[in-house]
Amino acid sequence: MLVPVRCFTCGSLVGNKYEEFQKRVKEGEEPGKALTKMGVKRYCCRRMLLAATTTIDQVIPYYESLATRRAEFETEQT
Numbered sequence: 001m002l003v004p005v006r007c008f009t010c011g012s013l014v015g016n017k018y019e020e021f022q023k024r025v026k027e028g029e030e031p032g033k034a035l036t037k038m039g040v041k042r043y044c045c046r047r048m049l050l051a052a053t054t055t056i057d058q059v060i061p062y063y064e065s066l067a068t069r070r071a072e073f074e075t076e077q078t
Contacts, residue, residue: 003052009044021049 005015017038024034035046 004048007042007045007048010042012042012045014040014045014048018049018052 003015003018006012007014017040020038021031021034024038025031029037031050032046035049040046040049
């Protein structure tokens with residue numbers, strides 16, 4: 001997964017905080033409190049960490065399905 005290195009709005013460094021944030025959330029801490037304890041105060045930077053998702057896991061099934069359909073289409077054409 002690619003986490004943005006800097007906040008898109010203010011340019012503050014946020015990429016180095018993502019792993020610690022994920023670790024704290026998995027341990028059961030509330031995301032908002034975890035960010036506050038980590039010193040992330042601006043809402044734009046908080047948004048960057050809260051909204052980061054593993055998009056590759058969501059995209060791969062689409063491409064696998066697309067490849068399957070393309071193969072089926074090509075076999076029907078011949």
